[in-house]
Amino acid sequence: MKDSLGKKLEQYTLKKPQEVLIVRGEIENKSDVILIFKGFSSSLMHPTAFDPDIPVLPDVFKIISIDRVASPYNPDSPRYIQQNLSLSDMEFLLSDIGL
Template sequence: MNIGKQLEQYTLKNPQEVLLVTIAVDGEEEEISIFKGFSSSLTRSTPYDPDIPIIPETARVIKIDRLASPYHPLNPRYIQENLTPIQK
């Protein structure tokens, strides 16, 4: 199971959390929000088809931030910051 699906599963089990995931794909950084099993790109368009992974297999996860929901971009409530996939 790819990291994106694993993180989506985590948010299904922890619906009180939002994950902000920073990844690198082909040298470009992207930010992904994951909440209640759904991923959404914050830096590019999100595919309509939920079967298309937002985090590709070739992506390198830079960091994962855990936030309390609801997520407010101007006033985020961090639970933990700068996690790596190994710590998750």
């Protein structure tokens, strides 16, 4: 079974624990910002389910951009590695590390 994009992004942060991903997008015409760090995802704009098996980033999520930020993440002063990556840019990084 092929892993979902959300699961791949979580796995990316397990392989790159020095990075935090900030994923901006839409689901059902509602904006959302999802933070992914060390294998866990959390919505910054909507409630996040307590059960880690419930995807925070479902397959219908339309990604607008992804930022790579150095950890520890400080929302008042983020240290960006790369900003405004497209989905195809991120897919290249995922494949580069075997995801």
